[in-house]
Amino acid sequence: MNETVLTQEPHADILNPEPVVLAFCCNWCSYTGADLAGTSRLQYPPDARIIRVMCSGMVHPNLVIDALTKGADGVLVCGCHLGDCHYQDGNYRTEKRAEAIKLMLEDFGLEPERFRLEWVSASEGPRFAQVMTEMVEAVKRLPPSSYKTG
Amino acid sequence: MAVKVAEEWLNICGGCEVSILDIGEPLLDLLPNLEFVHIPVLMDHKYHGQTGEKDPQVIEIPQADVGIISGGIRNEKEKHVAEAMRKSCKTLISLGSCACFGGIPALANMWTLEELQEKVFRGSKTTEKAETPKKDLPPLLEKVLAVDEVVKVDLSIPGCPPSPDWIKEALLCLLSGKPFVMPDKSVCDECPTKREKKASGGSLKRPLDTPQFKQNAPWEETRCLMEQGYLCMGPVTKAGCSGLTSEPGEARVPRCIKGYMACRGCFGPVKKGSNPLVDMMGALSSIGLNPNQVADRRATLNRYMGAHGMLKPLPAKPVPVKK
Numbered sequence A: 001m002n003e004t005v006l007t008q009e010p011h012a013d014i015l016n017p018e019p020v021v022l023a024f025c026c027n028w029c030s031y032t033g034a035d036l037a038g039t040s041r042l043q044y045p046p047d048a049r050i051i052r053v054m055c056s057g058m059v060h061p062n063l064v065i066d067a068l069t070k071g072a073d074g075v076l077v078c079g080c081h082l083g084d085c086h087y088q089d090g091n092y093r094t095e096k097r098a099e100a101i102k103l104m105l106e107d108f109g110l111e112p113e114r115f116r117l118e119w120v121s122a123s124e125g126p127r128f129a130q131v132m133t134e135m136v137e138a139v140k141r142l143p144p145s146s147y148k149t150g
Numbered sequence B: 001m002a003v004k005v006a007e008e009w010l011n012i013c014g015g016c017e018v019s020i021l022d023i024g025e026p027l028l029d030l031l032p033n034l035e036f037v038h039i040p041v042l043m044d045h046k047y048h049g050q051t052g053e054k055d056p057q058v059i060e061i062p063q064a065d066v067g068i069i070s071g072g073i074r075n076e077k078e079k080h081v082a083e084a085m086r087k088s089c090k091t092l093i094s095l096g097s098c099a100c101f102g103g104i105p106a107l108a109n110m111w112t113l114e115e116l117q118e119k120v121f122r123g124s125k126t127t128e129k130a131e132t133p134k135k136d137l138p139p140l141l142e143k144v145l146a147v148d149e150v151v152k153v154d155l156s157i158p159g160c161p162p163s164p165d166w167i168k169e170a171l172l173c174l175l176s177g178k179p180f181v182m183p184d185k186s187v188c189d190e191c192p193t194k195r196e197k198k199a200s201g202g203s204l205k206r207p208l209d210t211p212q213f214k215q216n217a218p219w220e221e222t223r224c225l226m227e228q229g230y231l232c233m234g235p236v237t238k239a240g241c242s243g244l245t246s247e248p249g250e251a252r253v254p255r256c257i258k259g260y261m262a263c264r265g266c267f268g269p270v271k272k273g274s275n276p277l278v279d280m281m282g283a284l285s286s287i288g289l290n291p292n293q294v295a296d297r298r299a300t301l302n303r304y305m306g307a308h309g310m311l312k313p314l315p316a317k318p319v320p321v322k323k
Helices: A003-007 A030-039 A061-069 A090-107 A125-141 B015-021 B025-033 B076-088 B097-101 B104-110 B113-123 B164-176 B276-287 B297-301
Strands: A021-026 A048-053 A074-079 A115-119 B003-009 B034-038 B064-070 B073-075 B089-095 B140-145 B155-157
Touching: A021 A030, A021 A061, A021 A125, A030 A048, A030 A074, A030 A125, A048 A125, A061 A074, A061 A090, A061 B276, A074 A090, A074 A125, A090 A115, A090 B276, A090 B297, A115 A125, B003 B015, B003 B076, B015 B089, B015 B164, B025 B034, B025 B164, B064 B076, B064 B097, B064 B164, B073 B076, B076 B089, B076 B140, B089 B097, B089 B164, B097 B104, B097 B155, B104 B140, B104 B297, B113 B140, B155 B164, B276 B297
Parallel strands: A021 A048, A021 A074, A074 A115, B003 B034, B003 B064, B064 B089, B089 B155
Antiparallel strands: B073 B140
């Protein structure tokens, strides 16, 4: 995981209670959805660092676990709705991988709230803002990640 | 002039030493070039003088050109021996998966030392309750360590047990001054079984279920065990167990596959530092096998890799803060 992503904002400091949430957004639906949330001037917590990927299916479980064990408080993966994938079946793969990621959270002693998979289409700006708000709130309710303090 | 070799076994079963013998006839050609100055598995050599007359705090190991350590580090004594080996040897080899990654004993790293001793001496139903023995015993370390967590290691030969071919190769490299490298390839790269690139899907088979194969048929006709639905660690495990040479006319086949068993990952990760658990779970979900069915996931997928902090006690489930 690129360390600059985790530390680029001043409030990524360990002592600061503001969480770091990484959002992997697919280029075709969710990133455009996030863009729409921005152009529509929707308010959502500023704790997200959005990473644009070509398809949610390319987000390997390695990336998510790496992020969570190296300083991120939560990881959100956003892709096109099932059946809408630009690459036909990329998001079916994402769904399978999410299953494995959820199991691994257990193995690494992480709370299930720290990872979320959501489908956000290009027209769902408000939904993106809502998902983001929910995610940040859920993560804020958790005690600090054991990987952040130790 | 013969090269002086010191060999030590620490937290280990002794299989690595058997592997050295298993080099077979080529060992006879090697032996005139080697002089074993310290090898507890074969010859009696005391740490504090032959009658114990010297300082009991100092572990004495004769000077050697090459030191071989097999086994991980579990207690204070083993830590001291490893440090003494490093001081006495110009080149230090860690031999076997225990020395390289902690090995099977490092599965104990999933629990704290207190939990472990509680279970072993008091918690088990078949055990008479007793105090944890302390008298005349070196204290256990908090966790099992790989050798390179304690001292600098120049060369690692993984495997449980390591392949005699690679031990021979390492010794030959040292004798001739060539660098010793193991390729960054996976077991699958060397496996001759047939892959149809189709996700097998569905549920995982148990390791002892018999796979489909024809006895004595060429390996190219046997289907990949992973595609048959077995949990095979091949994709995330370093290649090398098939050795370097083969009998004329015989294919080089990874050791476990040769016995129609799936790979268990004893050669360690393909690239240093990668986590086989994460890689394997990714691979399983990609090919459509159900990752939920891996029994005892953390231990199974990190079976030989408990040191280097790969296996540790899980933090106690924190109580969520209520608003």
